Amino acid sequence: MPIVAALLSIAGLAGVAVAAPILVARRVNWATPAVYGASLAFAAVLLLSGLLALLGGSAFQGNVHLPIGLPWIGAHFALDPLGAAFLVIVDFGAVVASFYAIGYGAHEEEPGRVLPFYPAFLAGMNLVVLSADAFGFLVAWEFMSLSSWALVMAHHHDAENRRAGYVYLLMASFGTLMLLLAFGLLAGPDGGYAFASIRAAGHAPWLSGLVLVLMLLGAGSKAGLVPLHVWLPLAHPAAPSHVSALMSGVMTKVAVYGFIRVVFDLAGEPAWWWAVVVLILGAGSAVLGVLHAVLQRDLKRLLAYSTVENVGIVFIGLGLGLAFKTNDMAGAAALAVTAAIFHAFNHSLFKSLLFFGAGNVLTGAGERDIEKLGGLVHRMPETAYLFLGGCLAISALPPLNGFVSEWLILQAILISPDLPQWALRFLIPASGAMLALAAALAAACFVRAFGITFLSRPRSPAAETAREVGRWQIRAMYALLAVCLVAGIFPGPFLDALSPVSQMLVGGAMPKQPLLPHLAIIPISESRSSYSGFLVFFFILMANWAAIRVIHNFASRAVRRAPPWDCGFPDASPATQYTADSFAQPVRRVFGPIAFRAKVSQTMPPPGDLAPARLTLSLRDLIWEFIYEPLEGAVLYAAERLNVLQFLTIRSYLSLVFAALVLLLVLVATWA
Template sequence: MSAALVLLWCVAALLAIGFLAIALIRLSATTRVVYMASFVVCATAFTVALTHLIGKATSASTLVLPLGLPWLGANFRLDMLSALFLVVVNLGGAAASLYGLGYGRHETAPARVLPFFPAFLAAMNLVVLADDAYTFLLSWEFMSLSSWALVMSHHREQDNTRAGYIYLVMASFGTLALLLAFGLLASPSGDYGFAMIRAGTPAPWISGLVLGLILLGAGSKAGLVPLHVWLPLAHPAAPSHVSALMSGVMTKVAVYGFIRIVFDLLGPPAWWWSTVVLTLGGATAVLGVLYALMQHDLKRLLAYHTVENIGIIFIGLGLALAFEANGLAAAAALALTAALFHVFNHALFKSLLFFGAGAVLTATGERDMERLGGLIHRMPLTAFAFLAGSVAISALPPLNGFVSEWLTFQAILISPELPQWGLRLLVPAVGAMLALSAALAAACFVKAFGITFLGRCRSPAAERAQEVDRFSLATMFAFVALCLLAGIFPGFIIDAMAPVTQALVGARMPAQAAVPWLSIVPIAEARSSYNGLLVFLFIVSSATFAAVAIHRLASRKVRRAPAWDCGFPDPNPATQYTAGSFAQPIRRVFGPQVFLAREQVSMPPPGDTRPARLRVQLRDLVWDTLYAPIEGFIGLAADWLNVLQFLTIRRYLTLVFVALVALLLVLALWR
């Protein structure tokens, strides 16, 4: 049996699980059965995809099913790129299923989650496997709709219906853009198979237009600024393991769509494409993290952070485009590897962090950081896992987030070889944005971890928190281990990605497995190298050495006492720093420009016992300048068109007739 067939059987099995869930929804064991079965199927698919990727199968595995368009059938193909993304999708899917075994028990409305969860996993697998435009778009839309159903599963909660509505509108818009893009790509022959599209070379203006449409379509799903608005609303609204899937995996499927079309189908790139992608990526990275810093809702903070990471991935992709357009294949391979590595990393740590946020939600029922705090005492294991995820996402060595950012920096350092002046001026600015977003990400996660888990409890719910079940903990710790392994043995992952870059840009990074001491060397050792393993060992050994030496030779006595706090300790937990006050210095630096932030202090006159109040007003400029006018225009247009609803039948017939004549006229003139 070919690998593609096995994977399609997995998809069919997932769909069957979905139907099974509908049939058995009244049984209490259904939750366990559904998640267990999804876990097994995802694990199988993961193994198949991984063996295909590592085994370096020489030929892609293809399959045509007699479904879909009659003259085309449903084409499926498993090549290196799809194998890589299937690994990511099914790793995330398996983890979310395992986590769901524990987390799903607290679900209030399992009938709204269980049928759609396996369907969502199946849809993401299908998108990555599809090999013709029809199947691709159908799976894409299936993915959007099944995830929409999951977002709406708690539709009675405040704001969730709005989130679902905005998500639905944006998803339809994105699919429309993709539909038009494929229409343009397939225009000469009318063949929608990817093989035919790949063979054709579209005119430059058509490829430019297609690039714009892809950026709209895949970018809106991935969360590129300014198309990100639905993401921080929809991702937190879903149950936490679904949030992890949407943030960690579905955005990656969107990145897959972008890579598949732009690098594979669209033919040789023009250099100016990269300027668009780089600018969008840089803006997305910085704005995403700034928005994240202003959030007090833990899951929404994580969702905005996804926006930032998508920006980093697109910076890598933009660099790869720039190098490829100029024939610098080795450099393009480096930049593309950096982007793909970050795809993998982000899937790991963002899922981990959403699992952690889900654990906090289970234990306390709170998502608002201002009402949490001190959880490290009550949930030490969750706290440790969340801390590891925070360190990884803040791009701090020796965990994995640093490696992909380091590779991106190395790619930026090669870019003076680019001949175009526009790129030479743009790339350093994008590098500065990348550095800025990395530093702000660290600030953001000091806030997220510090306010949620450290300090004193800010609410009774936080005081009553208890450690979560062992399935959730096992999933989180498995991902912690993967983050560490990917951080200290990055060479193996880079080598696994080599066939992908070989297929897409015609070059690969030098083989890393042979480098002594498991270092990674992007170009040459005299130029740059990094060894996560040694850094990790150095830190561990010197910390242990210091601790042991001090405990042996100096004192080891500990006395517990009230906090010192410069002599003014106050037992009220409200005197601690809150999420809002922690972000205040950064808000003051960046806020006036980015958010038009305004702070108002209303101080009662002396002798008055009313509390003083500080009001902070932030405006979302993207929403105000882009979406609010569109919303207003649609409202206005609806008002005008409203007249049409109250006509006589005579007028309606006239309208139909006029429309028919007009269409015929257009057709006559066109021919």
């Protein structure tokens, strides 16, 4: 069975993690390709297992119970349509990242800090998806968090990386605590921790609502939902680039899986107000994430903030699914949930592609500050064009895959007038407007990222001496771009593959997508709307071909030579070009005073004074200032006050323990 093969592959990844430090300690030259090659092979088996379970139906799905873990529970594992879909997302990203790392890892200065934890990280993510009881889920979740934390700390000599690891560890611990409380409530006083027992038990509406809040805090913190995103722009740039791709493109989807598993599958029937909470958080994350991304100069931090935006888009789709499911609109709920999961898959593709491009830039130029780059299209042409493809996909431009999933979410939004709740009728169109704003800002963000990094003239010696990277990295990027294009031109088979998932979660499925005519996709019905990625792609090709033929056949044959237009700057110095900050200035002027309390101060010396004029810009992270800094102060204050507990007598300690035991017994008796 596929689930047995999947579990054996996870055991194989654990074995690779154990063998890696031995190979590194013996200074074996082939340690890096061996570890990443073995990780690739086991991830490929897991990917095949997920595909068989997703496409083959119940014959390839199943459950396994192993006598490990808690004695009275054991370990339950299951492979159902939802788990199979996310197993595909996780392991396709793992396969491509491992392939990329075979080349990228050769440049790693301290492989001993990366190689043992990389396969362990892959094993942890896959265990989360396959676990079918609360205990195994939480152990796998914590294992995933700790192994990824070790990868974030790989370059620990950098003080900024140490801070990133510290913040990540705190947020990961907080998230795990919230998940522990959520599963404790679902298991109830009887302690039925198996998902089958939780699913069969009845839950009071107030308890299910509390579980939703806890899951938003627990899974939302790992996914990067605002305001729980603060660790993400610190940790993702700190990790090696192939790990950044996995954390941003794949690990955040494991968090999305955890949210869907509990809220849609285990918590019982939703209430309509659940959708309000999820939509507000999703829309806020989408806009705030891309606003932060537009203003970043660090290429990897820019991509990390963009992940916050795309996770917000996924949660908009999930919020729509909850709204429609509550009102027994199975078809609309299926459309929304399918669009959300499809966007999660699409984001794993183009975000991994972009992080690989950033890794190539870091390897080839030794720099990730886009202000110090420029002109790389001439020195790293393949990376430049592949990165451009990722920029087009993440900007939701047809015919690439990012457009399809966002278009499907907008189609679900257009059904919202049929909902009976006025709050949802108002909030869902507002979320659609926020989604459109986020898409427009994303396009501006990635025009800036590509233009400042790859076009114009080099602005530093690092950019002038940059060189293209090896074939392993380039081929991995080609594979990702090819899948982005295929999923955008032929999205029908991808949507049909997700039908069992939506049927399981909301009791409905999208219409079966026809291969013909015109390879169009139909989200609701032919009378309402359809989209043909193939025709769009065909017309783009034909328009380009026609323009080329017209110019070549009908343009004047006369040769005229004249100075090129210099935009009013005849000096060839890079200092006369647009910078990243100047490119972002219009967006900063519009949104900066509200979102960042932006302030610009200037110092102009009087005539005759030789001191330079200065322009100072200050941007504030309001979420950090108003939530996390006060929280930090409160924790320090409480720690100082509770420090007295270290100096109690034995009798005082025993009295505290007795009082805590009595309180817990009272709570258990009241709950039971």
